[in-house]
Amino acid sequence: MNQKIARFFEEAKPVTPCLVVDLNVIAENYAAMRGALPDSDIFYAVKANPSPEVLRLLANLGSNFDVASPGEIDEALKAGARPARISYGNTIKKQADIAYAYQKGVRLYAFDSEAELKKLAAAAPGSRVFCRILTDNEGAEWPLSKKFGCMPDMARDLLMMAPKLGLVPYGISFHVGSQQTDPDQWDRALEAAAGIFRDLREKGIELDMVNLGGGFPTRYLKDIPAMSIYGGKIIDAIRQRFGNRIPRTIIEPGRGMVGNAGVIQSEVVLISKKSANDNKRWVYLDIGKFGGLAETMNEAIKYPITSERGGEEGPVIIAGPTCDSEDVLYEHAAYQLPLDLEIGDKVSIHAAGAYTLTYASVAFNGFAPLKAYYI
Amino acid sequence: MNQKIARFFEEAKPVTPCLVVDLNVIAENYAAMRGALPDSDIFYAVKANPSPEVLRLLANLGSNFDVASPGEIDEALKAGARPARISYGNTIKKQADIAYAYQKGVRLYAFDSEAELKKLAAAAPGSRVFCRILTDNEGAEWPLSKKFGCMPDMARDLLMMAPKLGLVPYGISFHVGSQQTDPDQWDRALEAAAGIFRDLREKGIELDMVNLGGGFPTRYLKDIPAMSIYGGKIIDAIRQRFGNRIPRTIIEPGRGMVGNAGVIQSEVVLISKKSANDNKRWVYLDIGKFGGLAETMNEAIKYPITSERGGEEGPVIIAGPTCDSEDVLYEHAAYQLPLDLEIGDKVSIHAAGAYTLTYASVAFNGFAPLKAYYI
Numbered sequence: 001m002n003q004k005i006a007r008f009f010e011e012a013k014p015v016t017p018c019l020v021v022d023l024n025v026i027a028e029n030y031a032a033m034r035g036a037l038p039d040s041d042i043f044y045a046v047k048a049n050p051s052p053e054v055l056r057l058l059a060n061l062g063s064n065f066d067v068a069s070p071g072e073i074d075e076a077l078k079a080g081a082r083p084a085r086i087s088y089g090n091t092i093k094k095q096a097d098i099a100y101a102y103q104k105g106v107r108l109y110a111f112d113s114e115a116e117l118k119k120l121a122a123a124a125p126g127s128r129v130f131c132r133i134l135t136d137n138e139g140a141e142w143p144l145s146k147k148f149g150c151m152p153d154m155a156r157d158l159l160m161m162a163p164k165l166g167l168v169p170y171g172i173s174f175h176v177g178s179q180q181t182d183p184d185q186w187d188r189a190l191e192a193a194a195g196i197f198r199d200l201r202e203k204g205i206e207l208d209m210v211n212l213g214g215g216f217p218t219r220y221l222k223d224i225p226a227m228s229i230y231g232g233k234i235i236d237a238i239r240q241r242f243g244n245r246i247p248r249t250i251i252e253p254g255r256g257m258v259g260n261a262g263v264i265q266s267e268v269v270l271i272s273k274k275s276a277n278d279n280k281r282w283v284y285l286d287i288g289k290f291g292g293l294a295e296t297m298n299e300a301i302k303y304p305i306t307s308e309r310g311g312e313e314g315p316v317i318i319a320g321p322t323c324d325s326e327d328v329l330y331e332h333a334a335y336q337l338p339l340d341l342e343i344g345d346k347v348s349i350h351a352a353g354a355y356t357l358t359y360a361s362v363a364f365n366g367f368a369p370l371k372a373y374y375i
Numbered sequence: 376m377n378q379k380i381a382r383f384f385e386e387a388k389p390v391t392p393c394l395v396v397d398l399n400v401i402a403e404n405y406a407a408m409r410g411a412l413p414d415s416d417i418f419y420a421v422k423a424n425p426s427p428e429v430l431r432l433l434a435n436l437g438s439n440f441d442v443a444s445p446g447e448i449d450e451a452l453k454a455g456a457r458p459a460r461i462s463y464g465n466t467i468k469k470q471a472d473i474a475y476a477y478q479k480g481v482r483l484y485a486f487d488s489e490a491e492l493k494k495l496a497a498a499a500p501g502s503r504v505f506c507r508i509l510t511d512n513e514g515a516e517w518p519l520s521k522k523f524g525c526m527p528d529m530a531r532d533l534l535m536m537a538p539k540l541g542l543v544p545y546g547i548s549f550h551v552g553s554q555q556t557d558p559d560q561w562d563r564a565l566e567a568a569a570g571i572f573r574d575l576r577e578k579g580i581e582l583d584m585v586n587l588g589g590g591f592p593t594r595y596l597k598d599i600p601a602m603s604i605y606g607g608k609i610i611d612a613i614r615q616r617f618g619n620r621i622p623r624t625i626i627e628p629g630r631g632m633v634g635n636a637g638v639i640q641s642e643v644v645l646i647s648k649k650s651a652n653d654n655k656r657w658v659y660l661d662i663g664k665f666g667g668l669a670e671t672m673n674e675a676i677k678y679p680i681t682s683e684r685g686g687e688e689g690p691v692i693i694a695g696p697t698c699d700s701e702d703v704l705y706e707h708a709a710y711q712l713p714l715d716l717e718i719g720d721k722v723s724i725h726a727a728g729a730y731t732l733t734y735a736s737v738a739f740n741g742f743a744p745l746k747a748y749y750i
Binding site: 045046047050067068069070071072073074075089090091092093094095112113114115116119134146147148149150151153154157178267269270271272273274275276282284286290294297298319321322323324325326327328343344357358359360361362363364365366367368369 | 420421422425442443444445446447448449450464465466467468469470487488489490491494509521522523524525526528529532553642644645646647648649650651657659661665669672673694696697698699700701702703718719732733734735736737738739740741742743744
């Protein structure tokens with residue numbers, strides 16, 4: 001934990017559970033991404049953390065915004081983003097929501113199906129549209145299902161259909177999987193994208209843009225490659241796949257932009273064993289799967305969890321405070337906490353800046369949603 | 376769907392997604408439970424649906440309340456429940472929360488560990504306490520982990536410790552697993568409870584109460600036994616295990632009380648295929664795993680989903696509207712929807728009265744929490 005966040009906890013003594021986000025870290029991440037991929041435009045994935053403080057900071061730094069809903073469009077505009085800097089990246093949109101975005105000035109839209117393309121033609125005429133293609137997500141810790149994207153053949157057909165519908169066929173997007181720890185994963189998707197560019201060029205359609213998606217990781221328990229490594233590998237792959245006709249590229253970092261900027265402080269509510277000779281302690285925290293830590297689902301994201309006590313550690317099962325038996329954070333992952341940990345102690349849940357705040361349930365079991373502080 | 380709910384949708388045309396709850400159905404469920412287990416006291420599990428309308432109805436019918444947090448205590452009291460009718464059933468409580476409950480007049484508490492018992496001694500002196508024991512949960516569709524409960528040996532030791540700490544050792548609780556479709560599952564847990572009663576009687580401690588927990592199912596895709604079957608089997612098991620010394624028994628129905636009283640109406644946002652020869656349609660709804668349908672996690676709870684179109688059906692994958700790839704409701708379960716289903720159609724998600732409203736996230740992807748109507 002950085003000094004600034006540590007000092008905040010020490011001085012403000014906020015009620016737990018709470019998330020504290022250091023905006024400087026986000027600014028540093030933004031700079032690192034700019035440096036690693038200087039020719040790519042950054043579209044921050046608002047869903048990772050849509051707080052006004054985060055959006056205002058990024059808008060001031062010159063970021064663009066990838067949004068998922070009218071609610072996120074409103075937040076981005078309120079933070080000072082111009083509509084031209086917004087991409088409506090959700091491939092699943094109600095036609096009324098597209099019309100809302102269009103009325104607000106948004107002119108860049110994702111799609112992955114004929115039906116969605118037709119909705120865009122009806123509600124956002126003349127807009128730039130990009131088609132998301134399916135990729136396989138080796139190496140991702142939060143791998144994507146087939147929910148988004150279509151096969152490249154279909155993408156080609158749909159992009160060819162776009163001009164007839166009064167839309168501008170603008171490009172291709174893909175996503176290599178969230179928390180992607182293998183920087184080589186972009187290459188295969190870029191190969192597919194370049195193939196579509198070539199095929200369409202032969203048909204007289206010139207695409208402009210490749211949306212490289214998100215996937216840039218944040219450091220949880222394991223080390224991750226530096227952003228500069230991702231940048232180098234991706235730039236090499238773009239050059240190799242596109243040769244002398246380099247398209248505009250954009251990235252949609254969410255987790256990689258805000259993940260390591262946040263720390264959740266939580267209180268130990270109970271430490272217990274199930275029988276006298278149980279060899280693991282159960283440690284129950286005042287935050288769980290339904291209070292903001294939804295990404296612990298199936299123990300996918302493994303947040304580092306630390307206590308200030310420095311002594312010897314022993315194995316624990318870590319669970320949340322609700323009466324839901326599914327609200328167990330880590331049972332199979334081999335978490336350890338100090339043997340002298342006590343009820344009432346605070347623990348820190350690190351790298352919790354992304355996908356926590358808005359995942360919290362409205363009132364499950366009568367517990368209030370996660371509070372947050374921006375410093 | 377019952378006529379009353381159908382008429383509401385037809386006349387009020389509420390914005391989707393929304394939950395509509397028929398309070399009459401809850402009253403009928405309450406009567407069925409009273410009839411099936413006339414000698415047991417009902418403690419409604421507030422977490423299943425903590426809406427004021429539901430709590431007021433049940434308070435008026437004479438129900439008691441099982442609560443998980445100070446927030447739920449407040450809701451129950453506001454609905455008219457007297458403190459003597461409240462059981463603080465969460466085994467994981469901050470000492471400050473116990474003190475809050477005690478100050479509000481709550482005198483019945485669950486525990487399953489020595490540390491929790493000591494918190495109760497400190498913050499709720501003189502209260503009745505019951506110890507939750509571990510059971511295995513065969514037959515449950517939402518089986519419980521080992522998060523709650525301790526081994527019977529430990530329960531016995533802790534209940535013997537209670538009087539020395541100034542607490543009243545009141546009884547035993549267990550939970551046979553949520554959506555428990557096998558009414559015989561209570562017997563084994565009752566056998567363990569009766570054993571503890573006997574052992575403690577030999578030590579001079581007379582326990583009074585067995586908390587039979589929840590687990591009573593609601594009908595999703597598959598038929599379930601009638602409440603009267605559960606009642607008969609449970610009464611037989613109590614008689615067999617406790618003979619002539621029948622303890623006070625309480626039940627904590629949540630799902631079984633409100634599940635079948637609610638229907639969620641959702642709009643079809645998109646229907647698509649991933650390639651020209653894809654044999655399954657993807658149907659995207661405006662509600663998903665993070666909008667209230669959290670219990671579709673790992674496809675555990677299978678809600679019946681219907682459309683008003685009556686034609687031939689074909690296989691579908693059903694997903695939510697967010698940009699989260701985990702927001703897929705049913706991919707492996709073989710759901711079918713009409714072949715002529717169209718974007719913009721409404722679908723009904725049945726038996727959605729329990730564990731939906733409060734599971735909704737505050738604003739994930741910028742989508743508002745689920746709205747509800749009580750009729």
